[in-house]
Amino acid sequence: MISTIYIEEEVIDHPRVKEILTRFKQAEIIVCRHYGEIFNRKSQNFRFQKKNPALILAKKQKGFVLPAPDAYAIGGEKNFYFSHMMNCIYDCRYCFLQGMYRSANYVLFVNYEDIFDDIRQVAKQNTDHNCYFFSGYDCDSLALEPVTKFVENALPLFDQLSNSWIELRTKSTQIRGLLERPVVNNCVVAFSLSPDNVVSSLEEKAPSLEKRIDAMIKLQNRGWPLGLRFDPIIHSDNYQLHYTEMFNRIFSAIAVESIHSVSLGNFRMPEKFFKNMVKLYPKEKMFADTLVSKNAMISYSEFVEKEMMSFCEEKILEAIPREKYFPCH
Amino acid sequence: MLYIVCALHCEAKPIIDFYKLSIESEASFPVFSNQHMGLIVAGIGKISVAAAMAYLYARGGEKKHIAWLNIGIAGHRTFPLGCLININKVTDESSQVNWYPARYSELMEQSSSLITVEHPVESYDSLSVYEMEASAFMATALRFSPVELIQVIKVISDNEEHHVERVDKVLVSNLITENLPKIDETIKCLNAQLGQYCETYDDSIIYSQCEKNWHFTQYQKKSLSRLIQRWHALSDNVSFSLISQCKDAKSVIKTLETLISRCSIEY
Numbered sequence: 044m045i046s047t048i049y050i051e052e053e054v055i056d057h058p059r060v061k062e063i064l065t066r067f068k069q070a071e072i073i074v075c076r077h078y079g080e081i082f083n084r085k086s087q088n089f090r091f092q093k094k095n096p097a098l099i100l101a102k103k104q105k106g107f108v109l110p111a112p113d114a115y116a117i118g119g120e121k122n123f124y125f126s127h128m129m130n131c132i133y134d135c136r137y138c139f140l141q142g143m144y145r146s147a148n149y150v151l152f153v154n155y156e157d158i159f160d161d162i163r164q165v166a167k168q169n170t171d172h173n174c175y176f177f178s179g180y181d182c183d184s185l186a187l188e189p190v191t192k193f194v195e196n197a198l199p200l201f202d203q204l205s206n207s208w209i210e211l212r213t214k215s216t217q218i219r220g221l222l223e224r225p226v227v228n229n230c231v232v233a234f235s236l237s238p239d240n241v242v243s244s245l246e247e248k249a250p251s252l253e254k255r256i257d258a259m260i261k262l263q264n265r266g267w268p269l270g271l272r273f274d275p276i277i278h279s280d281n282y283q284l285h286y287t288e289m290f291n292r293i294f295s296a297i298a299v300e301s302i303h304s305v306s307l308g309n310f311r312m313p314e315k316f317f318k319n320m321v322k323l324y325p326k327e328k329m330f331a332d333t334l335v336s337k338n339a340m341i342s343y344s345e346f347v348e349k350e351m352m353s354f355c356e357e358k359i360l361e362a363i364p365r366e367k368y369f370p371c372h
Numbered sequence: 373m374l375y376i377v378c379a380l381h382c383e384a385k386p387i388i389d390f391y392k393l394s395i396e397s398e399a400s401f402p403v404f405s406n407q408h409m410g411l412i413v414a415g416i417g418k419i420s421v422a423a424a425m426a427y428l429y430a431r432g433g434e435k436k437h438i439a440w441l442n443i444g445i446a447g448h449r450t451f452p453l454g455c456l457i458n459i460n461k462v463t464d465e466s467s468q469v470n471w472y473p474a475r476y477s478e479l480m481e482q483s484s485s486l487i488t489v490e491h492p493v494e495s496y497d498s499l500s501v502y503e504m505e506a507s508a509f510m511a512t513a514l515r516f517s518p519v520e521l522i523q524v525i526k527v528i529s530d531n532e533e534h535h536v537e538r539v540d541k542v543l544v545s546n547l548i549t550e551n552l553p554k555i556d557e558t559i560k561c562l563n564a565q566l567g568q569y570c571e572t573y574d575d576s577i578i579y580s581q582c583e584k585n586w587h588f589t590q591y592q593k594k595s596l597s598r599l600i601q602r603w604h605a606l607s608d609n610v611s612f613s614l615i616s617q618c619k620d621a622k623s624v625i626k627t628l629e630t631l632i633s634r635c636s637i638e639y
Contacts, residue, residue: 071480074461321601328605328639331632
């Protein structure tokens with residue numbers, strides 16, 4: 044439950060702000076000049092804020108659509124990402140957001156139309172290519188949908204863009220809006236998936252694997268293209284057992300025809316972010332595993348990485364054709 | 373440790389009595405304390421508060437985890453006298469810089485923004501609380517502690533109907549006394565947060581045992597600290613006795629690495 048809402052002066056009269064406020068009548072409202080006054084300030088503790096994050100309603104001023112990191116490709120020639128929101132309601136221990144941001148408060152940029160204009164512009168500039176727009180980079184695409192209604196507003200745009208795809212990346216089961224509307228064929232609903240033991244130990248507040256599979260089945264039955272994201276895969280002594288069990292459950296529930304893409308990636312983290320994460324969670328088991336630093340990135344050792352990747356890759360390729368498989372390097 | 377910062381002795385007096393704080397020093401600033409908290413009487417204005425807080429912090433040995441609470445009187449256009457306000461935004465009128473103390477739902481009964489001014493105000497231009505120290509308190513406290521351990525509470529001593537010139541020491545002490553139960557709630561909340569911080573981030577006792585028994589270089593200290601953290605994370609069987617036979621710092625580190633490598637990783 045959100046008990047504090049900060050609102051930038053500039054958007055205080057924005058219709059979307061007014062609508063959101065009707066959902067949080069008991070919340071304390073604090074007006075700020077710029078979201079950075081709260082979000083970017085030094086001397087705050089992400090871990091402690093995560094217990095009761097505030098919502099910050101703001102206007103995004105620039106950088107609406109940006110080129111996506113290479114590892115994000117799932118078949119598109121041109122890849123972009125955008126963030127209507129920063130931070131996530133879940134608390135996944137391996138998530139880079141906790142190392143990148145100083146604050147665990149949620150920032151929602153309410154000027155969706157500026158993001159949409161930029162997406163339209165980028166799509167227009169790339170008419171000869173198929174473009175992918177990734178929405179779940181700095182947040183979970185669906186987890187706060189009942190509040191933000193971002194996806195509800197974004198999908199009609201993609202209905203009109205023949206050369207463009209949108210990926211909604213999520214761990215959420217907030218799919219009611221998708222089930223109630225016609226399918227958008229160029230929208231991939233991509234679920235981040237981990238074995239039960241990883242979900243229960245490292246993905247605090249996130250729905251169980253079973254609930255995510257149930258959500259995927261419902262979307263599959265309605266015809267939505269699905270993405271399966273096994274990224275990051277997490278090492279443990281018995282990882283083979285846990286991942287085998289997870290792959291079996293998923294691939295027996297989801298038909299290959301419903302799968303748009305499967306991606307697989309190891310745990311990797313910029314060293315600077317990792318140091319911040321260790322400071323926040325000094326006694327976290329996952330960070331106490333044997334990890335190595337290479338080119339300012341923290342990851343499992345090359346041996347462990349290769350072993351895990353090839354093990355999982357083999358399992359995935361038993362279930363889907365290679366053209367749907369996208370390893371992240 | 374919780375540090376309370378007041379501008380005036382008449383603001384501090386009821387708190388000193390309530391928590392049975394003893395005078396610790398009168399040299400530069402009056403400082404009162406008990407085992408769990410310290411209180412400093414800073415004097416009026418931003419410079420006094422910043423100087424007093426730096427003095428208190430240094431005097432206390434620059435402790436790793438400190439909670440800070442600013443308690444004082446303030447004015448507001450309409451809030452009634454004696455009303456205790458938990459401050460959610462502090463604006464320095466001169467610089468127009470804003471600070472936002474942490475929010476705790478149990479302390480939000482009555483909250484408001486605040487403007488720190490250079491001189492006492494006779495008219496209250498906005499619907500904020502007016503006073504003369506909080507911006508310096510926030511700027512200084514944030515140098516020493518995270519925002520989650522910082523709170524500002526103000527008791528209304530003047531408004532449009534009861535002007536600032538009618539405020540005297542007796543009234544101030546009475547207003548603070550009336551609010552001691554609510555002040556105590558804030559202190560309990562801050563202490564609870566502080567307790568969680570200490571539990572989460574205090575160095576392991578094994579680290580200090582190691583420092584006592586062997587000489588570590590700065591580089592080795594860094595390795596030792598992280599190795600002990602990892603050991604705690606991975607093993608339920610963490611005990612100084614497992615390394616007590618080591619002959620020097622180097623062998624402590626080697627032994628810890630071996631112990632950690634034997635730990636299983638399972639979720």
